[in-house]
Amino acid sequence: MKEFIPELMRTKLFAGVGGEDVLSMLTCLGARLHTYKKGEYVLRQGEHLSDIVVLAEGSLHIQKDDYWGNRSILGSIGVGEIFGEAYAAPESGALLNDVIAVENSSVFFFDVKRIITTCSSACRFHTMVVQNLFYAVSEKNRGLVQKLDCISRRTTREKLITYLSEEAKKQKSAEITIPFNRQQLADYLSVDRSAMSNELCRMRDEGLLEFQKNRFRLC
């Protein structure tokens, strides 16, 4: 697990905590490291989760398939991001979504209870991690509100513009890379792929944007 200390230090959860302290907290928090191959499930809908999940390497999608195989993508998790905060409370019930590795991935699991139940003074930074976790959840919350804002647009075009603008703001550039291919983007925006593809090309023809694969430039 040692090899991921630099990655962990860059996460929101361990922001402000030094390398040695992170290392000692891995024990203190009962961290477990798992690796997943591309396409493997990290978590499945219906399971119960009492851990905070931190992605150290790779990329995950949070998604859900219904009876007819229609897929809906809730979001994407990049390196350093966390998942599972929504299930931190003791009686939070079963997972509402699958979590799947879209690349080979390395994932840390931390027992929530051991995070929020501050231990003896052995871990100097424990309090800071608790606060970090709180801020992270708070931020996730805002992210979900923004996704709702995007999804609740009436037309495919509006959804695309909202999503891409938001990404541009996050990535602080008019040229952005998105973590989805066309089908995945459609599943994320809850629209039909071919209709979306159509709309994207129309927007390109109107000079609103350019793209190649999952790389977009807003004009």
Added chain:
Amino acid sequence: MKEFIPELMRTKLFAGVGGEDVLSMLTCLGARLHTYKKGEYVLRQGEHLSDIVVLAEGSLHIQKDDYWGNRSILGSIGVGEIFGEAYAAPESGALLNDVIAVENSSVFFFDVKRIITTCSSACRFHTMVVQNLFYAVSEKNRGLVQKLDCISRRTTREKLITYLSEEAKKQKSAEITIPFNRQQLADYLSVDRSAMSNELCRMRDEGLLEFQKNRFRLC
């Protein structure tokens, strides 16, 4: 503010804290009480918020109006529920939504920093409140995911079924009261009111449900 102690004790934020302790914490946390008449704005999009908002009386809607007056309702806040957790982090930016009183309402404001920065041992229950807050945010998070699940359905009928089923689960009954009239429900589900009205009546004619005003019974 004293008169609302019983209400505050029933909130998630103060769960497990006794009446006297709640009272003393009102001072400790720098609580402020405001009242709003039906239709008044409690918070406006673009403002900055550094408080956790607790509704002691009445009912609030979290919503957003775009340039053309199209309204989108993110959610409803009932007595005892909280708002503002998403803006708890120091650099969380401006409010993304308006918060409006749909009835005459009484609202407590608590400075977030004073909640999460545990004070001297004077407040015995401070630690518990911090944990309560964390759980509340976590739960909000799950609520948002469920709303996303609902909104991302493709058809109006699916949205209605998802929303009403979810409410039935929450209210633990097949007969439910929703905090919206037709227009508000449409704004919540991001669909056209008349189309939704149509669909509701069709579903009623098919025997799926019954309703009168904002009271529904699922069959």
Added chain:
DNA sequence: CTCTTTCTGTTGTATATACAACCGATTCGT
């Protein structure tokens, strides 16, 4: 390198939704 699979864009058709206008019923204020 070649074959296979996945990905993306294109087209046409069926369907669902948005939009607008209207009306009766209910609620509200005075």
Added chain:
DNA sequence: ACGAATCGGTTGTATATACAACAGAAAGAG
């Protein structure tokens, strides 16, 4: 009790989206 305003349901039309089927391009496997 009265008029005004709000609310909910209905209808018709225009439009956008879903769905299906296909083809060329790109990526991946052997």
